[in-house]
Amino acid sequence: MKKIALCLQLLITASLLALSAIAQAEVALSDAWVRATNPGQPVGAAYVTLKSKAPVTLVYVETERAGSVEMHSMSMDKGIMKMRSMEELPVPAGQTVKLAPGGLHLMLFELASPLKVGEQVKFRLCFKDKQGKITDQFVTMPVKTAQ
Numbered sequence: 001m002k003k004i005a006l007c008l009q010l011l012i013t014a015s016l017l018a019l020s021a022i023a024q025a026e027v028a029l030s031d032a033w034v035r036a037t038n039p040g041q042p043v044g045a046a047y048v049t050l051k052s053k054a055p056v057t058l059v060y061v062e063t064e065r066a067g068s069v070e071m072h073s074m075s076m077d078k079g080i081m082k083m084r085s086m087e088e089l090p091v092p093a094g095q096t097v098k099l100a101p102g103g104l105h106l107m108l109f110e111l112a113s114p115l116k117v118g119e120q121v122k123f124r125l126c127f128k129d130k131q132g133k134i135t136d137q138f139v140t141m142p143v144k145t146a147q
Contacts, residue, residue, distance in 0.1 A: 032047065032048040032142075033143070037115045043107060043108060048099050049097070052127075056091050057090050061125050120143070
C-alpha cells in the first residue's frame, strides 16, 4: 500500500512539473531577418516580430556574428531621427511587438565580417517572465536586402 501511495505522489508531482513547463509558453518569433551590410561596415540591424500569451520582457540578445547586440528604438522628432538604446523590451500578453526598419530593432555592433544576402545568422534571445525567470530562445535569421 505504501508503494502505491508513493507512486501516486510521484505521478502527481511529475504531472504538476509538466503542467508548469507547459504554462511557460515560448514567445512566438516570426518575420525574422537581418539587413545585409557593406564591406567595412561595423554595424548592422536585425528585425523580428514577437508575440507571447504571457507578459515577458526581452532582456538580452546575442549572436556570434557581432561583438554586442542592443535593443533600440527609433523615432522622428522635428525631422530629426533619434535612436535610443533600450535596457529591455516589454512584450505585453497577447500583443504583437514588431521590430522593423524605422522603429524598434536590434543593433549589431563590432561585426567581424559583412552580413551577406543568403547567409543565416543565429541569435539567442533571453526573456524574463513576471516571476523573474529567464528563458532562452534561439532563432536563425536570413540575411536580406532592405524590404
